[in-house]
Amino acid sequence: GEDVEQSLFLSVREGDSSVINCTYTDSSSTYLYWYKQEPGAGLQLLTYIFSNMDMKQDQRLTVLLNKKDKHLSLRIADTQTGDSAIYFCAESRLNPGGYNKLIFGAGTRLAVHP
Amino acid sequence: DARVTQTPRHKVTEMGQEVTMRCQPILGHNTVFWYRQTMMQGLELLAYFRNRAPLDDSGMPKDRFSAEMPDATLATLKIQPSEPRDSAVYFCASGLVGVSSYNEQFFGPGTRLTVL
Numbered sequence: 001g002e003d004v005e006q007s008l009f010l011s012v013r014e015g016d017s018s019v020i021n022c023t024y025t026d027s028s029s030t031y032l033y034w035y036k037q038e039p040g041a042g043l044q045l046l047t048y049i050f051s052n053m054d055m056k057q058d059q060r061l062t063v064l065l066n067k068k069d070k071h072l073s074l075r076i077a078d079t080q081t082g083d084s085a086i087y088f089c090a091e092s093r094l095n096p097g098g099y100n101k102l103i104f105g106a107g108t109r110l111a112v113h114p
Numbered sequence: 115d116a117r118v119t120q121t122p123r124h125k126v127t128e129m130g131q132e133v134t135m136r137c138q139p140i141l142g143h144n145t146v147f148w149y150r151q152t153m154m155q156g157l158e159l160l161a162y163f164r165n166r167a168p169l170d171d172s173g174m175p176k177d178r179f180s181a182e183m184p185d186a187t188l189a190t191l192k193i194q195p196s197e198p199r200d201s202a203v204y205f206c207a208s209g210l211v212g213v214s215s216y217n218e219q220f221f222g223p224g225t226r227l228t229v230l
Contacts, residue, residue: 042222092215099170
């Protein structure tokens with residue numbers, strides 16, 4: 001298909017790890033992104049990974065990329081209540097016009113409970 | 115602290131009225147995007163400008179929507195006439211695109227539009 005797909009909901013206990021999964025479609029995407037949207041706000045870039053990497057770590061965040069399966073995941077260690085938000089996966093897709101545009105998944109709503 | 119600003123933050127209007135949403139991109143950015151977010155459709159790209167020229171507006175209903183960049187500091191999205199199905203949150207985003215394909219977009223806080 002042409003869609004970037006994510007599961008819609010994830011509920012975790014505070015202090016546990018969260019793993020949000022995404023499958024994308026364009027094997028030629030050079031960058032893949034994770035954006036975070038807090039209630040009432042716009043999206044904010046959380047992290048990204050270049051396609052020649054299979055892992056990127058940034059403090060509590062770990063991004064894993066499996067290019068063969070076109071699978072991207074975001075792991076949040078020691079999840080806190082402030083991590084409750086919607087997380088969007090996005091791929092950069094080259095259009096016939098020769099420019100890149102971001103294709104977003106539907107977003108995964110992460111709920112963190114005590 | 116550079117950020118994208120959007121006005122108004124909230125708009126309630128009646129069906130048939132004209133709606134204008136404004137966006138000030140981050141100074142120095144050369145791309146501007148308009149997105150619409152709804153529960154049913156998620157995030158949809160409506161328009162994409164680079165160096166103030168429209169590159170892609172294929173996602174925008176042409177009969178009632180129009181997007182412009184009268185200058186580098188202002189992007190507008192107009193709906194005329196508005197319909198209840200236009201009720202959504204409209205986001206503007208800006209970015210700086212160069213020779214690489216890295217495409218970080220900085221989002222504004224959105225305009226929540228309700229058409230009665």
